[in-house]
Amino acid sequence: MRRTSAAIAASATVIALLLAGCGDDTTATEPASTTAAPATKVDAAKAGMFVVSYRNAFPKLAEGRDDAAVADVLNLTCSDIKAGKSEADTVAAVVTYSKNGSTTATEDEAKTIYETVKLMC
Template sequence: MSRTTAALAAGTAVFALLLTGCGEDSSTAAAPATTTPAVQVDPGKAGMFVVSYRNAFPKLAAGRDDLAVSGVLNQTCSDIKAGKSEADTIAGIVKSSTNGSVSATEQEARAVYDMAKLMC
């Protein structure tokens, strides 16, 4: 229960920070239509995600560097922008969040999905 509370608190904090810096980055190059576009999230948003993720899911973040954690966000945003269903995207989050023998629960993956949707 405390992880859910932490995830919600982190999500709320991220949402509040995003409200102050919302905007689209029109400088990204288009990817070929035959591949899933690789989305690179704004570094500021990625940093907020990393901090929130580490605070909400310390076991999933243990021993992972910031690039690996922000990779969860980039992959999730790529899946969302590619039009993958919410269920498929959440399944991808469970897979990309696995840290050794520790896997994200469905509830944790849904919290990550909700945070990522705000940042994509």
């Protein structure tokens, strides 16, 4: 059931991106509310779509986090992708970025997040 929900969320994000069009990414020097400052900051429309999809697909990982903290998962992961990190290293980092207290993303959840972010960067 979780994989199905994650797949639906990822598909909805892709469809929304196709309908909305793609914007340019901008870099930011603002500190992030998670472990590190992202080198890339995805535009607000994409970040908003990601936050909604993330909250729907991963409610335990999103619980108690504000939109900026969830968007940081997108920005940090996108920074890793653009920096040329391998998929395995980026997926491992997604587990860290997504950690919410004692709740940690599974390998499948981290891969789904990675695939979604890859489409949005």
